[in-house]
Structure formats: C-alpha cells, structure tokens
Amino acid sequence: MPLRTSVRVACRRCRKKRAKCDGQAPCSRCEEASEPCEYDVVQRESKGELRAETARLRKSNVEGDVVLRAVASIPDPHMCKIALQGLVDGSLSRDDILREYRDRASDSSGPSSHTSQTQSPFSQQSTVQGFRQDDPATCFEQLLTWRSCRPNPRTVDAPTPPPLSLPPLPLDAYTAHSRQVDNWTRTGWTRAHVRHLIDALRTWDYLPFCLFCEDLFLRDYDSDSTRFCSFALVHAILALSTRLINESSDDAALLPSGWLSSQVFFDRAKAHLPDDSQLAELPDIQALGILALYRLRCGLEAEAGELAEVFAARVTEFCQRSPPEDEAREDCTKARVITYCGAVSLIRMLSLVTGRLFNAPDPVISEDLFSLDQLAGGTRIAGQCRDGLRPNLSTTQSEPWNAQLIAANLFQLTEWVYNVILSAEADIHAASRDITSVYERCLRWYKEFFGVLAPDGGRTPFVLFVHMYYHFCLLSAFRPFVSLTLENAEVKPQEICTQAVHSILALAQSYDDLFTLRRVSGLIPYFVCASGLFSLAMEDGGSQVGPLRLRRGDGEAVMTEADLKEGELAGLQMLGHPRTPVQTSHVKISPAAHARSLLAKIGSTHLAAMTADKLLREQIASRFRQKQQQEDEEMAG
Structure with missing residues (x-):
C-alpha cells in the first residue's frame, strides 16, 4: 500500500490563533504577517512495511549476536578488547570481524598443518627478532652483586651528611x-x-x-x-x-x-x-x-x-x-x-x-x-x-x-x-691508575652541565633524575676499587661511593618532597635499590655507611613501628634507636631502610619497584637474622 499523506487544512499558526486558514502554502494570513507558514504532515505506514522493518531489526540482532560470538572467540584477551574498541570507534567494521571469524573457523576445521597466510587487524604479532617474554618477578635480581662489595678496612667511615631539600617550583x-x-x-x-x-x-x-x-x-x-x-x-x-x-x-x-x-x-x-x-x-x-x-x-x-x-x-x-x-x-x-x-x-x-x-x-x-x-x-x-x-x-x-x-x-x-x-674487569691495577683522571672529568662534567641547565630547569623531575644518574655513575665507576687504596691518596673509592649513596637517597627524598614518587623514571628504582644493597654490603664488611638524617615529617613514615618489618626495625635499633619514634626535629635512619621506604612509595604506582622493595626487604631481614645468629653463637661460646 503506498504512503498516504494527509495535510490538515489549517496551518500551525492559524490553528494556534483559532483563525480560518485558506490551506495555501503559504496561507494568506501568514503571508500578510510575514511569518513562516508550516503544516503538520502525517505519514502512515502499511502493515507490510512494518513487517519488513521488524524483519530487518531481527536480522540485525542475529548479526550482532554473531559478531559478539566472533569477538568472544578471540583467544587473546588483549586482542579481544582491541577488537571491541575498534567496533566502538569505527576503525573495524562488522564485516572485518565476521570475515576473520569465518577464516579462523575454516582454519580450525582444516588440517592441523594449515596456516593462514594473512593476519587479522587484531592478531598481528611483532616480527622483530629477539622479542621474548620474561618474568617481572626476576627483575632487579642482577643488582644482588652489589651485596658482594667489601670495604677497605683502612678507610674511615664517612661523616653523616646534612639534610637535603629543595624548594618547590x-x-x-x-x-x-x-x-x-x-x-x-x-x-x-x-x-x-x-x-x-x-x-x-x-x-x-x-x-x-x-x-x-x-x-x-x-x-x-x-x-x-x-x-x-x-x-x-x-x-x-x-x-x-x-x-x-x-x-x-x-x-x-x-x-x-x-x-x-x-x-x-x-x-x-x-x-x-x-x-x-x-x-x-x-x-x-x-x-x-x-x-x-x-x-x-x-x-x-x-x-x-x-x-x-x-x-x-x-x-x-x-x-x-x-x-x-x-x-x-x-x-x-x-x-x-x-x-x-x-x-x-x-x-x-x-x-x-x-x-x-x-x-x-x-x-x-x-x-x-x-x-x-x-x-x-x-x-x-x-x-x-x-x-x-x-x-x-x-x-x-x-x-x-x-x-x-x-x-x-x-x-x-x-x-x-x-x-x-670494562678496563677494571680486564686489569684492576691498570684501571686504578686511570680512575683518578676519569673522576676529574666527571667532576668537570657535573659542574659545567648543570651550570647550563640550572637557569630555567634546575628543579624539574628530569634534572633531579640526572643528578641521581650522575651519582649512580660515580658509585658504579668506583665499585670495582672500593676495597683498594689508590696511588692518589686523596681519591678514596669507599668514601666516594658512600657519598654517592647518600646523595642518591637524599635526591630521591627531595623528589618525593617536591613531586611525590608516584611518577618517576623507570631507572630510579634501580638507583635506590643499588644504594640500599651497597650500604648493606659495607655493613657486612664491618664499615658503617652512616645513617641519613631526615626531617621528622619524612622520617615518621619509616620510623613508625606499624610501618616497619622486623628486619628494618632492627636496622634502626642497630643505630641506637628505640622501638618508638624519637621526638626530635630530625631522625636518623640507615640507608638500607631509607631505600626500602622510598621503593615502597614508588611501588604504589610503579609495579616493578615493588619487586625491588621485596628484594631489599629480604636482604635486610636476612642480614638481621645473620647478625642475631652471630650474637647467639658468641653468647653461647
């Protein structure tokens, strides 16, 4: 049945005013008043057209169910969600999904040796050689070699550094x-x-x-x-x-x-x-x-x-x-x-x-x-x-x-x-003669480089990162020589490494004061973890790295008994601290415990740092147990 259009005699304006309308377009009254003249148009659809529309909607629903089953059949959940996102933003059509579904179904029903020659837009894999999966739980484990460092017995312990803080910008x-x-x-x-x-x-x-x-x-x-x-x-x-x-x-x-x-x-x-x-x-x-x-x-x-x-x-x-x-x-x-x-x-x-x-x-x-x-x-x-x-x-x-x-x-x-x-790995004694000149170049580098950056960017996250990286480089460069006495008596590897550890942890604390540790470079947890492990290694060798002084507001986070594990609390007690917070403007904490505290903060948003936190916590607890065992053996003897 064809569409039938019924036009009412009166236009909208005449009907509203209850005035007689001549039914023209426009009508005379609207034309005289210079007003728009509009008529209501009513379209009536036949039963056949309604049945056709119902059938179309049913077909669309069936296709939608097939598309959903096709998406749900994707084995990789990440690729499945990419496909859903593609449907939402229009980058993938229903036909793309259905075509891929049919191809995958035909592949699975054919011989097992058959391999599709084309890749779907949501199943492509990288072709770069060398990609392989590894376990995030094993990251930071290679840093454990920092625990093998041993101090020079003739080196005097470094003095306690002053507190470091930077104003916000x-x-x-x-x-x-x-x-x-x-x-x-x-x-x-x-x-x-x-x-x-x-x-x-x-x-x-x-x-x-x-x-x-x-x-x-x-x-x-x-x-x-x-x-x-x-x-x-x-x-x-x-x-x-x-x-x-x-x-x-x-x-x-x-x-x-x-x-x-x-x-x-x-x-x-x-x-x-x-x-x-x-x-x-x-x-x-x-x-x-x-x-x-x-x-x-x-x-x-x-x-x-x-x-x-x-x-x-x-x-x-x-x-x-x-x-x-x-x-x-x-x-x-x-x-x-x-x-x-x-x-x-x-x-x-x-x-x-x-x-x-x-x-x-x-x-x-x-x-x-x-x-x-x-x-x-x-x-x-x-x-x-x-x-x-x-x-x-x-x-x-x-x-x-x-x-x-x-x-x-x-x-x-x-x-x-x-x-x-590398030269120290090949010949430690030959490298020890060159380390002084390398140290002097590093000092000049530091002075000149930050002299350029300081005017406009002296207190930004990246500048603090470069400060930390510089001190980590010094710590790494002098690590092979930490148990040696160099020909140049003014250059003391253990003292330089100790100062580098203090600087890294103090800079990380300043980063926390300025910006919090929620967003940091992926390398910073390594700097902090290596510093904590090195300080434990020095203590194993009988040389105290020296505690760090923190403002009470910063120290309470690591001085509160409820927030400390047994080994970390023991680390504070070995420094002469009681089991309750000290009521002073500054508190002292061992570098290892401070590093553990910083890693815990970083780990709240940077999951890999939680692995470093766990590793360092285990090392602190292990050292505490060893120390207790030694004390028990001495008392028994």
Whole structure:
C-alpha cells in the first residue's frame, strides 16, 4: 500500500490563533504577517512495511549476536578488547570481524598443518627478532652483586651528611594546540590530547626524548609526514606515557577510568614495525628504543635489553646508508646522530643500572660493537657524531632543554663509566691508575652541565633524575676499587661511593618532597635499590655507611613501628634507636631502610619497584637474622 499523506487544512499558526486558514502554502494570513507558514504532515505506514522493518531489526540482532560470538572467540584477551574498541570507534567494521571469524573457523576445521597466510587487524604479532617474554618477578635480581662489595678496612667511615631539600617550583601548565582529530591512532582522540600525553611524558621522564629529535617528530606529526614520524613511534610514545601517567595496575587492556591501557598501544606499535626483510626507516627504529624503556618499566629486563640491542643494531645499519640529497639533509644528519648516540647510551645505561655489566662472564660484551671508533665503515658517521654532538658547555645555550646537548653529555658520561668498568674487569691495577683522571672529568662534567641547565630547569623531575644518574655513575665507576687504596691518596673509592649513596637517597627524598614518587623514571628504582644493597654490603664488611638524617615529617613514615618489618626495625635499633619514634626535629635512619621506604612509595604506582622493595626487604631481614645468629653463637661460646 503506498504512503498516504494527509495535510490538515489549517496551518500551525492559524490553528494556534483559532483563525480560518485558506490551506495555501503559504496561507494568506501568514503571508500578510510575514511569518513562516508550516503544516503538520502525517505519514502512515502499511502493515507490510512494518513487517519488513521488524524483519530487518531481527536480522540485525542475529548479526550482532554473531559478531559478539566472533569477538568472544578471540583467544587473546588483549586482542579481544582491541577488537571491541575498534567496533566502538569505527576503525573495524562488522564485516572485518565476521570475515576473520569465518577464516579462523575454516582454519580450525582444516588440517592441523594449515596456516593462514594473512593476519587479522587484531592478531598481528611483532616480527622483530629477539622479542621474548620474561618474568617481572626476576627483575632487579642482577643488582644482588652489589651485596658482594667489601670495604677497605683502612678507610674511615664517612661523616653523616646534612639534610637535603629543595624548594618547590611549579611546572608550566599545558596549553592545547589543536582540536583536530589525531590521524596516527585509531583512538578518536584529538591532536591536543595526544600532545598532552607527549608533554606529560616529557615532564616526568625526559630520557626517551634523548632517543629522537622531538622538534622534527612533532613537526611531522602535525603535518602527517612520515620522514621523522611513524605509526610505530607514536604508539610507542603513547604506551610509555600511559604506563607512567595512568596505570597503577598491571596488564589491564581497558583501565577503570575508560582509558586505553599501555598494553594496547604497545601491541599496536609492534604491529606497525617492519619485519627483518624490510629496510626500517628512522622513526620505526626509534620506536624500538622507546619500547625498550617501556618494557623496563614493566619489569621485563631481559626483553628491554634485547630491544635495546636490536635498536642499536638497526640504527647502525641505517647510519651506513647515504642520507637524502635534498633540503632535509641537515635534519636527517642531526636525527641520525642523536638516535645513534641515544642507542649506544641506552644499551650501556641498561647494562649499568640492571647490574648486567657486573655479571657478564666476559668483560668484552656485545655493546662494544657499537663504539663510535669501531663503527664498520663508519668514518663518515663517526665524524658526524663527533662534530654533531661535541658538547660546548662553555657557550650559553638559548635553549636549556636542548635534546642534542643532553643526549651528547649523557652519552659522554655513560661512555666514561662504562669503559672504566670494562678496563677494571680486564686489569684492576691498570684501571686504578686511570680512575683518578676519569673522576676529574666527571667532576668537570657535573659542574659545567648543570651550570647550563640550572637557569630555567634546575628543579624539574628530569634534572633531579640526572643528578641521581650522575651519582649512580660515580658509585658504579668506583665499585670495582672500593676495597683498594689508590696511588692518589686523596681519591678514596669507599668514601666516594658512600657519598654517592647518600646523595642518591637524599635526591630521591627531595623528589618525593617536591613531586611525590608516584611518577618517576623507570631507572630510579634501580638507583635506590643499588644504594640500599651497597650500604648493606659495607655493613657486612664491618664499615658503617652512616645513617641519613631526615626531617621528622619524612622520617615518621619509616620510623613508625606499624610501618616497619622486623628486619628494618632492627636496622634502626642497630643505630641506637628505640622501638618508638624519637621526638626530635630530625631522625636518623640507615640507608638500607631509607631505600626500602622510598621503593615502597614508588611501588604504589610503579609495579616493578615493588619487586625491588621485596628484594631489599629480604636482604635486610636476612642480614638481621645473620647478625642475631652471630650474637647467639658468641653468647653461647
């Protein structure tokens, strides 16, 4: 039956005024009054049309049930939630899901040797060699070698350091640059939202930005160019940022707040990485370095190290290609240099902080392949690195947060420390003659580098991180010599290491005072844990590292009996403290107990730090039991 349209005689205005209407369009009354003339139109549908609409809705419901079953059949829960998110944001259609479901059903019904030749948009796996899963519970275990350090019996205990604190300095507020929808992800977020996450990561952890040229990346991100930006790099940065900023629980694909989890971005970054048969472009290579930092933050040390090695190998291969002969040649050279030196620094940093360098069976380990001087056929690239990253700290920089400057100097400091440790592994006595000159270079580095950064960025999270990293480098450099007496009597390794431990813990406490320890670089728990283990090792050797003085407000958190485990409380009692808090403006606490307290705070939002907290707590309790056993044996004797 065709549609029948019934038009009422009177228009709306005439009916409202109860006036006679001539039924014209417009009617004479509305035309004279210069008012709009509107009529109500009623459409009547036939029973056949209603039945057809009902059938269409039933079919849609059946298809919806099939789609839900298809999504529910995905074995990987992370991929399942990615598929659901794709349906919500429109990046995946129902046809995509149903097609994948039918393909998977046909694969499972065919011969067991049959393998699908195509990958679904939510089942792609990384093709980068070297990826492997490891247990987060084993992270920090290589730091246990710090417990094997023994003091020089002729070294006098270091004096108690004064309390350290820094006044707060508010961080600059973020300003949105655009409300355009981001084209690099399928989240439906605006560019401003993605830029906010990038800026937040820069605020709390600047180290990732030493692996790529941020200005070139942001320029190409805004212009949708793929020369210095890529899907893999954007997703890798978002994975690290989301992990740092939003996550206090592990491996949830969709956070309670509705945010996508970092695991989703990590999976998408891996899916966009080229396989070994393809030539990787620079942004995709840079994504490997960011993903290495992400996996370290997840407590997966082995996978982080493997990613860092792949990162260094790929960028070495890339640097041997000829740069493009166009107007972007200078930008490309700059990006190559920063990425190469960042890759070398990263692989050495991870080896240092995780303790792998001290546990390597052979001192000459694989990282030596990436030395500037040994880069295969790399005379041209090595020259670029030396010229492009040669620090000029005596010159006033217009941009204190210059990624090129920071990358150059972190690279330089890391190289000095890394090489002196390798030389000490090969010949401790020959290395002891060179450690004094390395120490003097480190002191100059510290003075000049922070002289440049101090004017505008002296009290930011990253500057505190670099302070801690510098002292950790000193602690690591002098660790092989801690039981020796050097030819230069003014340089005392044990005293330098003790001061470095005090500085690291005091800086971490200042970080807590200024910003809290909820958001820290993934390397900071390693600095703190190594400091606590080293202090225990010195006490095992009969040398007191010396307690730290904390303001009462800070000390109460670790001095309250309810908050302390038995071994930690004993650590305070060995320093002469009673079982109740001392009513003074400052309290004293052993470095190991202080490190344990800091790790507990970091662990509230950084799950990998909880492993370090547990490891250090077990070592403190073990030492307490050994001490009690020795005392019991002496009394029995």
